Amino acid sequence: MHLIRRNRILRQSPAIRAMVAETIIKPSDFIAPLFITEGSGIKEEISSMQGYFRMSIDLTVVEVKELWSLGIKSVLLFIKCKDELKDNKGTEALNPDGLMQRSIKAIKNACPDMVVMTDVALDPFSTYGHDGIVEGNEIVNDPTVEVLALMSVSHAEAGADIVAPSDMMDGRIIAIREALEVNNLTRTGIMAYSAKYASCFYGPFRDALDSAPGFGDKKTYQMDYANRREAIKETLMDVEEGADIVMVKPAMAYLDIIREVKNSVEVPVSAYHVSGEYAMIKAAAKMGWLDENKAVMESLTSIKRAGADLIATYYAKHAAKLING
Numbered sequence: 001m002h003l004i005r006r007n008r009i010l011r012q013s014p015a016i017r018a019m020v021a022e023t024i025i026k027p028s029d030f031i032a033p034l035f036i037t038e039g040s041g042i043k044e045e046i047s048s049m050q051g052y053f054r055m056s057i058d059l060t061v062v063e064v065k066e067l068w069s070l071g072i073k074s075v076l077l078f079i080k081c082k083d084e085l086k087d088n089k090g091t092e093a094l095n096p097d098g099l100m101q102r103s104i105k106a107i108k109n110a111c112p113d114m115v116v117m118t119d120v121a122l123d124p125f126s127t128y129g130h131d132g133i134v135e136g137n138e139i140v141n142d143p144t145v146e147v148l149a150l151m152s153v154s155h156a157e158a159g160a161d162i163v164a165p166s167d168m169m170d171g172r173i174i175a176i177r178e179a180l181e182v183n184n185l186t187r188t189g190i191m192a193y194s195a196k197y198a199s200c201f202y203g204p205f206r207d208a209l210d211s212a213p214g215f216g217d218k219k220t221y222q223m224d225y226a227n228r229r230e231a232i233k234e235t236l237m238d239v240e241e242g243a244d245i246v247m248v249k250p251a252m253a254y255l256d257i258i259r260e261v262k263n264s265v266e267v268p269v270s271a272y273h274v275s276g277e278y279a280m281i282k283a284a285a286k287m288g289w290l291d292e293n294k295a296v297m298e299s300l301t302s303i304k305r306a307g308a309d310l311i312a313t314y315y316a317k318h319a320a321k322l323i324n325g
């Protein structure tokens with residue numbers, strides 16, 4: 001054929017493919033979410049997230065050390081609040097001796113260099129399972145933001161490196177930044193869940209924390225998956241309000257959003273490969289329909305290729321082990 005350009009030349013061997021690979025995932029790209037529960041010696045598998053566990057603080061600390069040894073640099077903490085401590089205002093979230101605050105201290109104590117990120121939202125603490133305070137049938141914005149700012153200060157005082165508001169209330173990033181400043185917590189970062197969509201893919205997570213909304217859904221505060229431009233609006237506002245890292249969530253069905261956000265901001269972009277995305281791969285692999293390792297590597301590499309600098313994923317440990325060989 002006397003072709004001038006033969007694209008297959010650069011695909012002909014593993015060595016040449018490795019040389020020209022544009023996107024390489026590494027353990028420090030990952031943020032490992034952790035579910036923490038009261039007690040000791042507790043490790044409970046989450047039924048809809050096989051191979052993923054809720055653990056008490058003592059076992060969480062062991063897990064964190066293992067993650068660190070694999071090259072993972074950050075964990076994102078979620079706690080399972082006892083039912084009797086839940087109320088409408090998330091009062092327990094501000095308890096300086098609460099499960100979250102004790103977890104932060106224990107992890108920073110055992111593994112000081114691990115970057116500890118904390119979930120900031122009311123849902124695990126709310127009798128209604130909503131991310132904000134409920135009045136009538138409404139999730140009220142401004143009173144919720146006050147609690148989120150106090151919660152962030154509480155986490156920072158316990159030693160959190162980065163607070164991660166996942167609630168989607170308006171104006172919470174500036175409120176959190178101001179609260180941190182006023183309290184002289186000038187080393188604490190903010191990872192904003194800026195473009196968080198109202199997604200069915202969070203289903204298994206709500207089993208993990210028993211935090212499913214008691215009424216309605218989250219569509220009055222999380223974004224409509226029909227929308228793209230709104231993600232840019234949300235993200236640019238969060239950057240202006242002081243976010244150090246912005247996030248798109250979920251990941252796999254939102255790769256276009258990740259790319260568009262990446263092209264629009266100068267801060268690192270994270271993406272959350274959420275519980276339902278984990279569960280889909282697990283379930284298909286269990287059925288023998290997908291090769292789990294390959295599906296994990298392809299998914300996470302694609303999320304990074306789309307523009308994510310950081311990926312929060314339940315596959316963090318699994319992928320780190322695959323990468324490390």
Ligand SMILES: NCC(=O)CCC(=O)O
Nearest residue numbers: 166201202205274275276
């Ligand atoms: N703030 C955390 C979630 O809303 C859910 C995450 C997940 O489904 O993995």
Ligand SMILES: [Mg+2]
Nearest residue numbers: 168169170234
């Ligand atoms: Mg917003």
